[in-house]
Amino acid sequence: MPTAEELKKLFSKRLSALLQENNMNQAELAKLLGVSESTVGKWMLIKSLPRMGIIQKLSDYFGVPKSYFLEENGNKKQAYYLDPETARIAQELHDNPGQRILFDASRDLTPDDVKVVMTVINGLKAKEGIKE
Numbered sequence: 001m002p003t004a005e006e007l008k009k010l011f012s013k014r015l016s017a018l019l020q021e022n023n024m025n026q027a028e029l030a031k032l033l034g035v036s037e038s039t040v041g042k043w044m045l046i047k048s049l050p051r052m053g054i055i056q057k058l059s060d061y062f063g064v065p066k067s068y069f070l071e072e073n074g075n076k077k078q079a080y081y082l083d084p085e086t087a088r089i090a091q092e093l094h095d096n097p098g099q100r101i102l103f104d105a106s107r108d109l110t111p112d113d114v115k116v117v118m119t120v121i122n123g124l125k126a127k128e129g130i131k132e
Contacts (some may be wrong), residue, residue: 002072008046011069015043018062033057063094085111093118 002010019029026040033040033054042048050058052066059066086109093114109117 004049005046007070008043008049010072011049012044012046014069015058018058018064022062032061063091086114089114089118 019025026044027037030037030040035050035054039048039050043050055066055069058064058069089111
C-alpha cells in the first residue's frame, strides 16, 4: 500500500503530464474544476491530494481511469469502446463541444454506427443554421 506522500507524488506527476499534453495551465484547470488556483498549486507541489469527487472530474475530463492518478501501474487508457476505430471517431465527437452534448454512445457501436450518429447531428445543426 503506497504512503500518502507516494500518492501525492504520483498524482502530481500524472496531472502535470496531462496538463502538458492538453496545453492547459493550472488556472484553466482550477476554473474547470471550480477550485482555487492555490488548491491546484498544492496538488502540483505534492502538498495535498484532491477529494475523490475531483479525481472523478479529472478522470472524466481527461478520459483516463481514476486509477491512473492513484496507482503506479494505473493505465492511462480507458477502454470504453471495444473497436479502436469507434474510439477514434468518438474522441472526435468528444473534442467537438457541439456534438459532445448530443452524443450518447454505447460500447458496442461500430464505426459506421458512430458515423451515422455524426451525420444526423450535423444534419440537424445545418437545418437549424448552427455553424461549428
